[in-house]
Amino acid sequence: MSVLEKVFYSAPGQALAKLAGLPEPVTLRRGASWPSGPLVVAGLDGATLASGTLALLGRTTSEPVLDEPGRQPAPGYGSAIGAVVVDATELRTIDALEGLRAVLRPAVRALEPSGRVVLLARPVDGVDGLEARAVAQAIDGINRTVGKELRRGATANLVQVEPGVTPAALASTLGFLLQGRSAFVDGQTWRVGAAEVPGPAVRPLDELIVVVTGAARGIGAAIARTVASQGAIVVAVDVPAAGQALSAVANEVGGTALQLDITAPGAGARITAHVAARHSGNARIHGVVHNAGITRDKLLVNTDAERWQAVLQVNLAAELRINQTLLDPAVPGGLAEGGRIVAVSSTSGLAGNKGQANYAASKAGVAGLVRALAPEVAGRGITVNAVAPGFIITEMTATIPFVQREIFQRFNSLGQGGRPVDVAETIAWFLDPASAGVTGQVVRVCGQNLVGA
Numbered sequence: 457m458s459v460l461e462k463v464f465y466s467a468p469g470q471a472l473a474k475l476a477g478l479p480e481p482v483t484l485r486r487g488a489s490w491p492s493g494p495l496v497v498a499g500l501d502g503a504t505l506a507s508g509t510l511a512l513l514g515r516t517t518s519e520p521v522l523d524e525p526g527r528q529p530a531p532g533y534g535s536a537i538g539a540v541v542v543d544a545t546e547l548r549t550i551d552a553l554e555g556l557r558a559v560l561r562p563a564v565r566a567l568e569p570s571g572r573v574v575l576l577a578r579p580v581d582g583v584d585g586l587e588a589r590a591v592a593q594a595i596d597g598i599n600r601t602v603g604k605e606l607r608r609g610a611t612a613n614l615v616q617v618e619p620g621v622t623p624a625a626l627a628s629t630l631g632f633l634l635q636g637r638s639a640f641v642d643g644q645t646w647r648v649g650a651a652e653v654p655g656p657a658v659r660p661l662d663e664l665i666v667v668v669t670g671a672a673r674g675i676g677a678a679i680a681r682t683v684a685s686q687g688a689i690v691v692a693v694d695v696p697a698a699g700q701a702l703s704a705v706a707n708e709v710g711g712t713a714l715q716l717d718i719t720a721p722g723a724g725a726r727i728t729a730h731v732a733a734r735h736s737g738n739a740r741i742h743g744v745v746h747n748a749g750i751t752r753d754k755l756l757v758n759t760d761a762e763r764w765q766a767v768l769q770v771n772l773a774a775e776l777r778i779n780q781t782l783l784d785p786a787v788p789g790g791l792a793e794g795g796r797i798v799a800v801s802s803t804s805g806l807a808g809n810k811g812q813a814n815y816a817a818s819k820a821g822v823a824g825l826v827r828a829l830a831p832e833v834a835g836r837g838i839t840v841n842a843v844a845p846g847f848i849i850t851e852m853t854a855t856i857p858f859v860q861r862e863i864f865q866r867f868n869s870l871g872q873g874g875r876p877v878d879v880a881e882t883i884a885w886f887l888d889p890a891s892a893g894v895t896g897q898v899v900r901v902c903g904q905n906l907v908g909a
């Protein structure tokens with residue numbers, strides 16, 4: 457636990473939380489660990505995608521216990537289960553939703569701490585007919601509700617699987633969700649499309665170049681560490697003023713440091729020149745993670761042009777310009793075909809947040825940019841995605857007044873703030889070559905933050 461986290465979980469913090477009636481946070485299962493109890497898989501209406509994917513991941517699975525209407529007491533599992541994966545990709549009718557309830561009721565009761573509920577279904581535009589489309593949306597409502605009802609660090613998430621997706625294309629996503637790597641991703645829905653992918657790897661980023669902006673501290677430093685642990689060669693970027701901390705991170709992960717203000721003219725060219733100069737042959741970037749960001753919080757009525765500009769330039773405009781350079785196939789040291797662009801949005805951008813009009817504009821803009829760019833570069837096998845962190849314990853959130861901070865960080869389904877590594881793990885999943893079917897998605901890493909849509 458970092459010094460910052462120790463302060464957050466300190467005695468005064470806990471005492472205050474108790475006074476406010478807030479529950480004590482449980483320790484979440486993190487890292488590449490699988491659930492300890494059985495993985496229960498239910499293929500509704502003959503669906504086999506989930507069982508096929510788990511077989512590919514080398515996992516043994518168990519049969520579900522089904523609730524039976526009217527039976528007292530309701531049937532249950534003899535002991536705790538680790539996860540339930542419900543494959544509802546063939547489910548099309550309102551009546552058939554009963555099958556989902558019958559699987560979930562006993563499973564949710566039996567879920568171990570940090571257990572998982574994973575639902576697979578079709579996206580609304582992936583099925584035909586009014587009823588089937590309404591049902592696809594209904595499953596999203598079930599997921600969000602189960603996320604809010606689960607206890608003890610367990611999470612629920614829904615993957616909307618496009619028609620034609622193979623177990624291989626789904627494997628990185630299902631593995632991420634079941635492992636502790638997704639600890640702070642809860643109540644979320646995103647889609648996976650069909651793609652050709654390599655098989656699961658222990659070090660999926662081996663020898664791949666990943667550029668991380670804002671890498672000197674906080675979430676950026678965690679991203680650098682996480683991707684390096686998966687084999688990536690890290691180019692760590694941050695402002696010259698953070699040069700010492702930046703070098704420390706770069707050295708720690710065996711990468712290189714590039715002192716650069718990302719808003720400087722020609723910032724993209726500085727990155728590509730660094731890659732071309734430091735790496736042999738025709739080295740190209742596998743992934744760029746646009747993590748650098750700033751806040752200049754004030755109510756809109758007190759926000760002057762300077763505060764407005766600063767935030768929009770760092771958090772949004774710089775990203776747009778850097779992408780343009782990196783995406784030019786003629787530029788040496790640019791992004792490889794089949795590469796990855798990952799942006800860092802924020803729940804403040806998606807839901808709005810009092811005192812953050814400039815920040816919300818920039819972070820909602822990031823989400824818009826990701827959705828707009830993804831289809832443009834899909835033909836080159838390049839994916840573009842964003843994480844939207846909620847409350848993550850870093851020096852950025854340390855500036856929030858103590859009482860507000862104590863309340864904010866518990867204001868989600870997991871009752872606690874996230875850690876930088878939670879964001880980093882989600883980014884590493886986007887960067888994985890096996891995640892080629894995931895593009896144009898904005899995934900919140902917020903413990904199902906309760907601030908709203």
Ligand SMILES: NC(=O)c1ccc[n+]([C@@H]2O[C@H](COP(=O)([O-])OP(=O)(O)OC[C@H]3O[C@@H](n4cnc5c(N)ncnc54)[C@H](O)[C@@H]3O)[C@@H](O)[C@H]2O)c1
Binds near residue numbers: 852853
């Ligand atoms: N901490 C949270 O709860 C939270 C929540 C949502 C989103 N985010 C986002 O996550 C990202 C990282 O946040 P953090 O909490 O680690 O912040 P942080 O302030 O701890 O770190 C940000 C880093 O970006 C660098 N940076 C800022 N301006 C730069 C520039 N012009 N050029 C190069 N580097 C620059 C800083 O020097 C710093 O090292 C940001 O984009 C932030 O908006 C954070």
